[in-house]
Amino acid sequence: MAEELQLTLGLLVRQVRAASAADGVTLSQTSVLKHLAREGSTTAVELARAEKVRPQSVIATVNALQEQGFVARTPHPTDGRQLLIALTAQGREFLRKRQATGLGLLAQLMTERFTPAEQQTLAAAIPLLRRLAEH
Amino acid sequence: MAEELQLTLGLLVRQVRAASAADGVTLSQTSVLKHLAREGSTTAVELARAEKVRPQSVIATVNALQEQGFVARTPHPTDGRQLLIALTAQGREFLRKRQATGLGLLAQLMTERFTPAEQQTLAAAIPLLRRLAEH
């Protein structure tokens, strides 16, 4: 079962990645944007912790987003070491559009191709996958 | 729900990828080895189709596996254009060892951390994920 899951994960991620990159914003970038939308502005170290990658990796992603104008860095009011990363209006607008235009492959497929019972099965499995991901 | 799934997929794959690479054989390479073990020898184009990547991408993976001695190319008996890619004895041995040593992160976590009921939920969800992956 673990094998089947692993193979399936690989296939799925490739597909989601390709679909996500189609509008110029990659999967990692999307993940960071969504984190900022959910949790508000935060630091690179905190983002790295949430995404389970190294700060250096997250910084590369944030740099790409900043170049596109979707996030901005501002100095922390009291701690001179920190830079707070926040969504810009443009970043918020991008996420809004993505939602509005059907979001993406997964949401579309899940509603079109799955019966309510199947959707329920999937909904029950997601927290389990999350636990696997969180180790 | 699609959002949650997408985020979870990203986290999971990063983790599996890191764990898989620990013994020198990466996730993509493992996926190709398993395909060959299941389906027997095949061509680059067919592998690419199965993995849902371009032939060029699969060729890079196969080259890496060939350098490690896990696969070998032999000319197709009748079609001069094709090269058949097959597991070597060494490749088969590698897969066998992986299985024997607990396979990997996922199998271990799934048996240690999940109740039978949870394992059942996950088992029911995997074919659904597979359908998503197969588009």
Add this chain to the structure above:
DNA sequence: TATTGTTATACTCTATAACTATA
């Protein structure tokens, strides 16, 4: 002409190592 395999090249994602600035 179509298909198979390939090389060249580039970009994303992630990592390790090494550094600076601030606490």
Add this chain to the structure above:
DNA sequence: TATAGTTATAGAGTATAACAATA
């Protein structure tokens, strides 16, 4: 000393473009 941010560099994974050989 510890933490936050960063740059430099490298390797995996994938893509597009262009090409040779064979059908």
